Amino acid sequence: MLITEYDVLIIGAGSIGVPTALATAGDGLSTLVIESFPSVAQGDNKHAIGGIRATHTQKSKILLCKRSIEIFSSWEQKFGDDIWWVQGGYCFLAYTKEIEQTLIETVKKQKLLGLNIDYVDKDRIKELIPGINEQGLLGGTFSPEDGNASPLLALNAFYRESKNRGAIYKFKETVIKINSNDDGTFRVITNKNSYATSTIINAAGGNAREIGNMVGIDLKIEPESHEAGITEPVKRFFSPMIVDMRPARDPVFGDSKNYYFYQNREGKIIFCLTPEPSIKGKDRRETSNFLPQICKRMVNLLPRLKNIKIRRTWRGLYPMTPDGNPIIGLIDDVKGFINAVGMCGQGFMLGPGVGELLSRLIRNELTNEDKEILKELSYYRDFKGEEKLK
Numbered sequence: 001m002l003i004t005e006y007d008v009l010i011i012g013a014g015s016i017g018v019p020t021a022l023a024t025a026g027d028g029l030s031t032l033v034i035e036s037f038p039s040v041a042q043g044d045n046k047h048a049i050g051g052i053r054a055t056h057t058q059k060s061k062i063l064l065c066k067r068s069i070e071i072f073s074s075w076e077q078k079f080g081d082d083i084w085w086v087q088g089g090y091c092f093l094a095y096t097k098e099i100e101q102t103l104i105e106t107v108k109k110q111k112l113l114g115l116n117i118d119y120v121d122k123d124r125i126k127e128l129i130p131g132i133n134e135q136g137l138l139g140g141t142f143s144p145e146d147g148n149a150s151p152l153l154a155l156n157a158f159y160r161e162s163k164n165r166g167a168i169y170k171f172k173e174t175v176i177k178i179n180s181n182d183d184g185t186f187r188v189i190t191n192k193n194s195y196a197t198s199t200i201i202n203a204a205g206g207n208a209r210e211i212g213n214m215v216g217i218d219l220k221i222e223p224e225s226h227e228a229g230i231t232e233p234v235k236r237f238f239s240p241m242i243v244d245m246r247p248a249r250d251p252v253f254g255d256s257k258n259y260y261f262y263q264n265r266e267g268k269i270i271f272c273l274t275p276e277p278s279i280k281g282k283d284r285r286e287t288s289n290f291l292p293q294i295c296k297r298m299v300n301l302l303p304r305l306k307n308i309k310i311r312r313t314w315r316g317l318y319p320m321t322p323d324g325n326p327i328i329g330l331i332d333d334v335k336g337f338i339n340a341v342g343m344c345g346q347g348f349m350l351g352p353g354v355g356e357l358l359s360r361l362i363r364n365e366l367t368n369e370d371k372e373i374l375k376e377l378s379y380y381r382d383f384k385g386e387e388k389l390k
């Protein structure tokens with residue numbers, strides 16, 4: 001069996017693996033990406049609805065996503081591919097005093113971290129979202145620099161450019177075993193082949209825990225099922241991603257936490273909901289509960305949606321960690337093994353920023369800011385906090 005050597009071997013051609021290959025290959029590292037599916041983006045990347053924001057509460061995610069937004073927003077100008085980037089902003093709505101208070105507190109912190117975000121009054125929200133249900137509406141946040149793009153178009157654009165830069169992809173190949181050699185290198189064994197490398201990046205999304213097990217570590221990642229849907233296209237009538245954080249009780253179809261939706265470049269509304277309790281596991285089969293749950297909530301919030309037709313729904317995974325933040329970086333006991341896992345509901349937006357950070361990590365070119373990010377997202381943190389805006 002032929003064994004080829006690579007500087008970096010990335011497991012998974014998804015939201016994280018592909019932009020990481022773009023960065024490592026661009027920085028001159030010989031890069032191999034191994035993917036079970038026949039092409040890029042076919043894991044949970046294509047289940048993402050395409051929201052991209054820097055307005056988080058963790059400094060690490062803010063910095064990573066700020067860089068991601070620079071990459072998404074300038075992509076077409078630099079490389080010519082239209083990835084459907086729209087800088088429409090994000091609105092988190094307040095219909096209760098409690099949520100209003102949380103948002104006001106969060107905005108204060110976000111402003112200190114340099115984010116362009118404000119808590120705005122009801123009238124401004126009504127301008128941003130014409131026809132929104134005013135009953136009980138108190139206000140909300142607006143962050144105009146956030147936006148959205150097509151996860152499939154973006155990943156395919158990153159893929160093509162990463163290949164121009166020399167990255168090599170092996171599709172329909174699954175990593176089944178990792179052998180650590182005495183000299184600190186690895187032999188990665190797939191169902192078809194065997195490869196030598198000094199650095200492995202675990203970017204296996206919902207399967208990241210299994211890859212960790214192959215080198216003897218237990219990553220605290222538990223995938224959760226989330227559903228989404230898309231409507232027919234209609235004339236654009238709002239621009240931001242709308243996030244309604246209120247919980248809702250539904251004795252027939254099941255309770256839910258937040259839901260969020262936006263109108264994409266084609267005018268289609270794309271929507272997604274967080275079930276309560278969360279549904280643990282890897283089940284990606286659509287349910288008949290999702291549409292009755294979310295349609296009732298969306299039409300109540302924005303009554304003019306009541307006649308729009310839904311084209312299809314789908315279900316995918318959030319690879320969750322106990323605190324809702326990713327695990328990124330090296331492991332003390334397994335030299336050369338890097339995790340970029342547990343992206344929760346934010347892997348698409350984190351991808352480009354994470355990719356560049358990992359390339360600097362491999363090349364020993366970390367900045368002080370990078371070190372702060374890696375500390376906050378370390379495998380060794382206590383996982384006690386919780387992301388408020390997950």
Ligand SMILES: Cc1cc2nc3c(=O)[nH]c(=O)nc-3n(C[C@H](O)[C@H](O)[C@H](O)COP(=O)(O)OP(=O)(O)OC[C@H]3O[C@@H](n4cnc5c(N)ncnc54)[C@H](O)[C@@H]3O)c2cc1C
Binds near residue numbers: 042
């Ligand atoms: C309904 C829904 C809506 C979402 N909306 C958003 C959103 O608006 N914005 C956002 O940023 N995120 C969103 N997400 C979350 C986002 O989809 C995930 O966080 C992201 O895709 C995870 O990226 P990843 O690269 O870790 O995993 P993936 O994109 O799933 O990539 C992992 C890849 O690894 C491959 N792989 C796994 N094991 C092996 C192996 N042993 N050998 C070879 N290959 C392997 C898989 O086949 C897969 O292609 C959403 C998710 C869902 C389900």
